[in-house]
Amino acid sequence: MPEISVLMSVYNGEEFINESINSILNQTYKDFEFIIVNDGSTDRTQEIIESYDDNRIRLFNFEKNQGVGSALNFGLSKVRGKYVAKADSDDIFISTRLEEQKKFLDENDDIAVVGGLIEYFPHNKEVEESSRYKSFKSLIEVNKNKIINPKDIREKIYWYCCMNHTIMMIRTNVINKIGYIDIPMGTDYNLFYQLNKLGYKMAKINKVLAKMRISKTSITAKNKDYYYKQSLFSIKQEEINNLFKENNQVYIWGAGSMGKNLFYVLTANNLNIKGFIDNNKEKAKKRIERKEIYGPEIINRKGIKNIKIIIASQPGKFEIVKYLRGKGYKHLQDFLVYS
Known part of the structure; x- marks a missing residue:
């Protein structure tokens, strides 16, 4: 039985999902299961995922879109690993991500969740020149990446979501105590917030482990x-x-x-x-x-x-x-x- 379960939910992700899946399948740590919940996509997402011939992928398809919280909770119910590694369907992960995070949790029994540093990148030139992208790079990326140790994270989680969901690896027995809720935005923040209130310790590896895509069509951009x-x-x-x-x-x-x-x-x-x-x-x-x-x-x-x-x-x-x-x-x- 694999010790790591990579969890991804996706809705209409045909444009970027190839890059994300490839960055997971090409990890230096090979022994994992890859749970993908296709949340009622109406584009070519299902076709693209099914084109992969890799027995580590376990694909579950919803007939209708149910929302991120429901999709992730369903995915959690299928997890068999000791650790859950979250992966967003439009981000790219460095090849040693799973290896380094597993080693960290194996060696630090007091830590429930480990993250890493992130680097935002623009989908295209138009996004790169936008004030929104420049704000992500100069403000959000900088502020998130300087909060690393458990003590700092414990305080700052009350302020804002200083942990990054897409780069999270968490102990399965811990995440199952909280799970995900369905709210318009912030189901990831609620997870970290509630874990923090319960006293679970979080930390980050001081290294960029994920490149997060900023695009015009991201969920954050579409919500007011x-x-x-x-x-x-x-x-x-x-x-x-x-x-x-x-x-x-x-x-x-x-x-x-x-x-x-x-x-x-x-x-x-x-x-x-x-x-x-x-x-x-x-x-x-x-x-x-x-x-x-x-x-x-x-x-x-x-x-x-x-x-x-x-x-x-x-x-x-x-x-x-x-x-x-x-x-x-x-x-x-x-x-x-x-x-």
Whole structure:
């Protein structure tokens, strides 16, 4: 019985799936099963997968699209290995990925999940020149790759998904305790978030193990920010509700589109925001949905007590956290990072 089960779900992936499958089949570690769940694809995905003559591939086809969470849970029910290695259908993996991650878990019994560093690459020249791709390279890739050790990951997982699902290898007996949920976005983040809350340790190998494709048609690109915020709320609901207890006055730090969409999500869940905070002085004294925008000095204003902060600023979250900690604020007790 193979010790590693590679798990992939795919929906209409004909354009890229050959490269991804080849990068798995050509791994230096050979003894694995490759579970692929074709989630109701309507293109040539099934035909392409069936063209491979490799007995390590175990293909399961859904007649209708059921969503990522359902497809992955089904795949988990078919796993026979000691470790599950996730692989997205449009990414490319270096040849030693499985070998290095298995060795790491074999030698570190206290670690439940091991990842690695990632490198984003553009699908074409148009994507390469887009502001979205440049943001992924200069901001997201950099911030994710500098968070490596278990202690840092344990804190930052509460902030955002600093682990990469496509490069995850996890102990099968651990992932079966959580599984996947069906939400519009973030089923991978929910997995890491819940594992973290249960005390499971995660780590990364300090080496690029996957190249992640950025394309115009990626799931992330097609979903709007508001729906992402809704998914984040379902994941972080317990920690958010804790900030609203007693007579706390809760402010959103970030008066841009992220902050606005967060406000709408919180309002829809009957949580009352006192106002907004933003570093941009031009926004001060203005309002969003009748809620005033303040500068950071509101935190020090006399007579105002029990101020709690939800940070909704992608580029500024690290500096905002530093500022709040300088004022004596404690993570999850006085503030949390939403995105």
